[in-house]
Amino acid sequence: MAASQNKPVIIMCPQGKSAISPWMYGRLPSELFFESWAEVKDYIDHINSDEKIDLLDRWKFFDIENMVRKIIQEKDKIKLWSDD
Numbered sequence: 001m002a003a004s005q006n007k008p009v010i011i012m013c014p015q016g017k018s019a020i021s022p023w024m025y026g027r028l029p030s031e032l033f034f035e036s037w038a039e040v041k042d043y044i045d046h047i048n049s050d051e052k053i054d055l056l057d058r059w060k061f062f063d064i065e066n067m068v069r070k071i072i073q074e075k076d077k078i079k080l081w082s083d084d
Contacts, residue, residue: 008032008059012040029056 011033013020020033031054034040047053 008056010034010040010043012037031056 009028009032011020011024011028013033013035016035017030017033024033032043034043047059053059
């Protein structure tokens with residue numbers, strides 16, 4: 001279900017990537033397959049910290065500060081309901 005919704009699904013297989021079912025290779029990007037928890041942690045640190053990352057059409061990030069700034073800028077354009 002998560003894969004069909006393009007959510008990041010990370011696979012860790014200590015037996016190696018060659019032990020992962022071909023079916024999984026058809027469902028998920030192989031860049032999300034890892035052979036150790038250390039590799040998984042390194043990947044998540046990379047997603048969290050690096051400026052340039054390949055989102056693999058799965059990772060979605062929101063810039064909250066930018067969103068709030070836009071809302072504040074647009075608030076004057078929105079006519080709020082009043083009793084007048």
